[in-house]
Amino acid sequence: MxxxxxxxxxxxxxxxxxxxxxxxxxxxxxxxxxxxxxxxxxxxxxxxxxxxxxxxxxxxxxxxxxxxxxxxxxxxxxxxxxxxxxxxxxxxxxxxxxxxxxxxxxxxxxxxxxxxxxxAPNFALGAVLMMELARTAAKYLDWAEIIELHHEKKADAPSGTAIATARMMQAARETPFESPKDETEHKSRGEEFYGVPIHSVRLPGLVAHQEVIFGTVGQTLSIRHDSISRxxxxxxxxxxxxxxxxxxxxxxxxxxxxxxx
The missing domain is CATH 3.40.50.720 (NAD(P)-binding Rossmann-like Domain)
Known part of the structure; x- marks a missing residue:
């Protein structure tokens, strides 16, 4: 049917x-x-x-x-x-x-x-996998930030995908993410959601892109997904x-x- x-x-x-x-x-x-x-x-x-x-x-x-x-x-x-x-x-x-x-x-x-x-914040199968991989990594790495990039006509910022990713990452942990110990506020540091700073980029030529960057002593881990067409x-x-x-x-x-x- x-x-x-x-x-x-x-x-x-x-x-x-x-x-x-x-x-x-x-x-x-x-x-x-x-x-x-x-x-x-x-x-x-x-x-x-x-x-x-x-x-x-x-x-x-x-x-x-x-x-x-x-x-x-x-x-x-x-x-x-x-x-x-x-x-x-x-x-x-x-x-x-x-x-x-x-x-x-x-x-x-x-x-x-x-x-x-x-x-669904994102219908790209690769983006869903990216979010799941970030959730898994969040259990083991204590520092994380998200950079999301979209076309200039996207109305909301940060993206729903970025917020959902941060929520999934924090839910996988027993403790909050670490963050720089700085009492001053820097607007360029991004807006925190679930303890994860999110940086939003809006430019012509982009479709939908997101990178989750984890850091720990002596190493970083980047998980990135790019939708290059709708x-x-x-x-x-x-x-x-x-x-x-x-x-x-x-x-x-x-x-x-x-x-x-």
């Missing part, structure tokens, strides 16, 4: 990649798209004709998807999720910058309306769609949960 999929944020760069990937997947049917900038008509995306609207509810009623893939804005996610939940539609959310309060509400929606929701995220997105279509009542944060880590 084909999984019916609609895309929220369809006119964005990630939304367009999702449209191409879903349209090419043999076990999925692309039903429609929604975007705040959308006209009320059918649009062509690289040869794919797609009904698109700015109204999320209208999109769901007209196209009747099983799953909505959301790569829009953090501010739009709550309304999209509420609308989808009431329609019995599951969600795969790649939008970052979601607050703990929004995440808690998403988890509640899965139980209230018996839908499935996947929220199609690197698509295998993870399709995996999440396939899994959440059969996991009603479940809230899943992180693609690592679907990969068995």
């Amino acid at each position: 084909s999984i019916r999929v609609a895309v929220q944020g369809a006119l964005g760069q990630m939304g367009r990649e999702v449209i191409k990937a879903v349209a090419a997947a043999p076990d999925m049917t692309l039903t429609g798209g929604c975007d705040a900038r959308a006209p009320e008509n059918t649009m062509s995306f690289d040869g794919v004709e797609l009904f698109i609207t700015a109204d999320v509810n209208k999109c769901l009623v007209k196209t009747k998807p099983d799953v909505v893939v959301d790569f829009s804005l953090a501010s739009a996610v709550p309304q999209t999720a509420e609308t989808a939940a009431r329609a019995g539609v599951s969600l795969v959310i790649g939008t970052t910058g979601l607050t703990p309060q929004v995440l808690a509400r998403l988890e509640t929606l899965t139980r209230e309306f018996n839908i499935g929701i996947v929220v 199609d690197s995220f698509m295998p993870g997105v399709l995996l999440a769609v396939r899994e959440i279509a059969k996991r009603r009542g479940q809230f899943i944060f992180g693609l690592n949960k679907l990969l068995g880590f």
